[in-house]
Amino acid sequence: MSLGHATTARINRRIVLAARPRGLPTPAHFRLEEGPVPEPGEGQVLLRTLHLSLDPYMRQLMDEVAPVYAASVPLGAPMPGGTVNRVVASRHPQFSAGDLVLGNAGWQDYALSDGQDLQPLGQMAQPSLALGGLGMPAFTAHVGLLDIGQPQAGDTVVVAAATGAVGSVVGQIARLKGARVVGIAGGADKCRHAVQVLGFDACLDRHDPKLAEQLAAACPEGIDVYFENVGGAVFDAVLPLLNIGARVRCAGTSPTTTRRRRRRAPTGCRC
Ligand SMILES: NC(=O)c1ccc[n+]([C@@H]2O[C@H](COP(=O)([O-])OP(=O)(O)OC[C@H]3O[C@@H](n4cnc5c(N)ncnc54)[C@H](OP(=O)(O)O)[C@@H]3O)[C@@H](O)[C@H]2O)c1
Structure with missing residues (x-):
């Protein structure tokens, strides 16, 4: 502002x-x-x-x-x-x-x-x-993605709140690392921005009732890195698609989602 x-x-x-x-x-x-x-x-x-x-x-x-x-x-x-x-x-x-x-x-x-x-x-x-891009949100993205997410070339990286201050930087760094990046954002305009301006490979609207099916289709090899910014229904759609050994960086979420995540994350998934 x-x-x-x-x-x-x-x-x-x-x-x-x-x-x-x-x-x-x-x-x-x-x-x-x-x-x-x-x-x-x-x-x-x-x-x-x-x-x-x-x-x-x-x-x-x-x-x-x-x-x-x-x-x-x-x-x-x-x-x-x-x-x-x-x-x-x-x-x-x-x-x-x-x-x-x-x-x-x-x-x-x-x-x-x-x-x-x-x-x-x-x-x-x-x-x-x-x-912004040189400040706290970008540091959060940088450290969270590179130190915890550790994306490798060819990995599938999913990021929530994909056009927000943190998510937009996460996706761009992941692309630079050679990962395939799928964003999740609220609405068609934001998703267009994620793909056309930020260079994401795909972006899904979190308001779509078929989000879970669409995410599964967009991540045919499963999810290797998930950068969590929101929790709730978005996290529910991501969870079944996490690969063994997937890395989940939890930057922000709701307390209930955190408790559920700890109970349901697959073996070998760092969260
Ligand atoms: N740990 C740290 O050091 C650190 C530092 C900075 C930020 N954070 C956390 O990282 C997250 C992102 O921060 P930011 O600065 O990028 O935020 P931001 O730019 O304000 O973006 C927040 C976005 O979250 C989405 N959202 C809001 N309510 C939601 C809901 N109920 N369900 C799903 N999505 C919802 C909305 O995007 P869509 O409508 O497009 O989905 C909103 O624009 C926050 O949780 C924040 O607290 C952590």
């Missing part, structure tokens, strides 16, 4: 969590607040947000009980999030006004930082890439 330029009055707009959603969040769970732009203290920098990454993990942070790797967002606090920022003012020896940095300013125009969570980006023609 790209944010507009700073208002001339230097108001800090921020979106805070107003209520805890059950199921899908709606605008009613958030509140837009306006306040003064904070002043950096000694050792701090003032950041202006240029780009904000909206990621699936944020939904878990809205719950009262946080996931293991992050804190729950208190009601009334701004939503956290990875950002690309311009340093507006600095009282920190390692940063100067004008620097482009990767940060965690969250859903707001301005934020203060002590510099510890900032990564200098230097000059980038397209700074938003630091949150």
